[in-house]
Amino acid sequence: MSEHTDFLKDEQIKIRIERKNVKKNKADATVEPLQLGQRVREIRKTRNLTLEEVSKLTGLSRSAISKIENDQISPTFAAVTKLVNGLGIDIPQLFSPAKKRSASIGRRDVTRFGTGKPHPTKTYEHELLAAELTGKRMVPYRTTVCARSFNDYEDWVRHEGEEFLLVLNGSVELYTEFYQPVELHEGDSAYYDAEMGHAVTSTSEEDAVILWVTA
Secondary structure (H helix, E strand, O other): OOHHHHHHHHHHHHHHHHHHHHHHHHHHOOOOOOOHHHHHHHHHHHOOOOHHHHHHHHOOOHHHHHHHHOOOOOOOHHHHHHHHHHHOOOHHHHOOOOOOOOOOOOOOOOOOOOOOEEEEOOOEEEEEOOOOOOOOOOEEEEEEEOOOOHHHOOOOEOOOOEEEEEEEEOEEEEEEOOEEEEEEEOOOEEEEEOOOOEEEEEOOOOOOEEEEEEO
16 A cells, blocks of 8 residues: 555545544434424524514414413414414424534635645655644645656555546646546646546656645
8 A cells, every 4th residue: 555545544534533423423412302482482583573573473462472482381283373374484493493503614724835734755745735624525635746657656546535636737647547648737637536546647847736635
């Protein structure tokens, strides 16, 4: 197994562990019983309605709505019907807790040029990007291709997932197990099954630089 494969395997293992921990935390979370009164209050406040306004919309008295919200009385089916009709919602909405926004919404990580996490190998010099961000669904990294010949590799590179390659500087030769080698120049890209044997060599005067994204 090559150092490049070891590098990707380590990163993918980290991602899998992080995902398992997220799933475990969700599974271990205590399921709180739904409180109808609390749900009515949430809907009313979300719509910026007062008790008086809800009373006018539903035909229920202000005091009845207040008692429902404070779980002092259990609403009859007729009262529930008035609530959903007056508030313009469906019955499932009344009995379903409000959806919480995912903690991952709005995440971001900025990697300044040259500040990524370095990981040199015999054939590549990797710079891991977004290294501070946990729970990623992909592994992005900028790579300087040091290899000049396919013979620089002990064997095909293989690892789990799919891979996207974009040439940033210079030119490379992309070797893939079931296809003829193809030369890629600055701006060219390729997408392939990473479990298929593959390797990349520089063909430009200076070592080429590529962006790799593995998922």
